[in-house]
Amino acid sequence: MSRLSNLGHRLHRGEVAYDFVGNRRIWYGVSILITLAAVVGLAVNGLKLGIEFSGGAVFTTPKTSISVSDAQNRIEGHTGGSEPVVQKLGKGSLRIQISNVSTAEAKRIQTSIAEDLGMPKADVDEQIIGPSWGKEISQKAIQGLVIFMVLVTIYLAIAFEWRKAIAALIALIHDLTITVGVYAIVGFEVTPGTVIGLLTVLGYSLYDTVVVFDGLKETTKDITKQNRYTYSELANRSLNQTLVRSINTTVVALLPVAGLLFVGGGLLGAGMLNDIALSLFVGLAAGAYSSIFIATPLVADLKERDPQMQALRKRVLAKRAADARRAEEPQDAAQEPDEDDEDGEEHAAAAVAGQRRPAPRSRSKNRPSGKRR
Known part of the structure; x- marks a missing residue:
């Protein structure tokens, strides 16, 4: 069995766990820095529109x-x-x-x-x-992107809940911003192939996010009926269980895209392959990152503000405090003998000592001794 497969089994059984949700502030900070770099690159360089959009x-x-x-x-x-x-x-x-x-x-x-x-x-x-045709194509591309995101948000709100829909939408915007920023920094032209690649990326990122959310839905089912784990802890557990699956899916998807980008675009000089492959490569990597480090921690943040989850957290913490106190009590009892037990032993000894030995039966006076006269 390979190391990755062994790690996947250990993660699924809970033997190994990485605290993604607990360290969510770190991931938020990294995402903000990457997004800011993409926005700055977009503001400084701008997008280099192909003639399909500019004429x-x-x-x-x-x-x-x-x-x-x-x-x-x-x-x-x-x-x-x-x-x-x-x-x-x-x-x-x-x-x-x-x-x-x-x-x-x-x-x-x-x-x-x-x-x-x-x-x-x-x-x-x-x-x-003509420039009029390119302008029309640009408007259609933007309309298609907006309609896609609206439909995705509605579907996720129905299939899961509105918190997961918001988290998935933020993750999609995160992936889109990074991909467009890389295009601006690298200087690649934005062509219809780029739009196709972006829509494909958003679909893949959504697929990976839905896989994680589905596992989270199963893990947190009837969560309020137990007092052992908070929502954030179960969310982190679910994320660890699907971690290896997400990594395997991403690596398998990135390998052919890398072939398109570096072989088809770099060696063969195919312009359309460059446009599609770059958006796919950057978007797939950003989508895998956002599904693990952005979407699920955001859901945990939003859910922890729910009154039921806050009450669950209080019950879990109270139970853990009570369990910790009970775990300490036997140690104290083993170190210091109980006075009640000593008194009990003394009373038992006295009772044993105070017991009377049964008296021997005496012979009756009128009973013959058995001697012959």
Whole structure:
């Protein structure tokens, strides 16, 4: 049996436990710092929107031996004042993307690119995307994201309770903010592939959170009928029981995504794979972190404010104090003899000493002695 599997069995049986809920202030602080870094990166660098959102032109060349940096240098200054984005595609062709250009400017830029790269103009494919269409796509993406979060919140409130719905929503916003911040810091373009990756990430993060919440629901069933554990302690126990499952699921999901990001995007130069894989990689890692360190501790915080849970905590603490006092009493009794027991022993000895020995039966006077006269 592997060490991870053995650890999972020990966590499930309660032999080993990590106090995630008890140290929740530490995790909150770490999440706040990461989120602030993401927000600062987003405010300083901003999002680099692709032409699908901002409008522009895309030029695709046939297979060529010209490198990305060489092509960037050759077409520099001939793109109408806009900075071109050059990518090497898997089949050896180049994809040149220029934002915020009109149709007339695109025709002129197409001619300049063909001359700079030394190829016929007819071989350079041109695709124009208007800014109005890009704006409409942006609005649809935002609407889809808002509708997704509203439906998720309603579903969780019905399936579990409103506290878990709020915690899951905060975890989703946490994952989304970190992913968008990383995009801004790294400088990757936001494309429809990015939106697809974000929606996939939110779905996966929600799945992991629901798995943890389902275990928490089973663990805390009829919690008010016992006096041994508080809600936070049972929440931490449930989290430990599902910890290895969450880790295994996350690692298995990250491995193919890492292959897409580092092999497909890095070695093969596939632009769309980069957009999807980066959002998936960052979002999956952030989702696994938020499910363990954010969602469940938040639920415990919200539940502990409930009057029934506060009353349960008082009963649990009172019972533990009474058990501690009873555990100390036998030790004191063993160290110091009880005066009542000494008195009892003395009375027993006196009673034994005061007992009369039964008198021997005397012969009757008229009874013959048995001697012959």
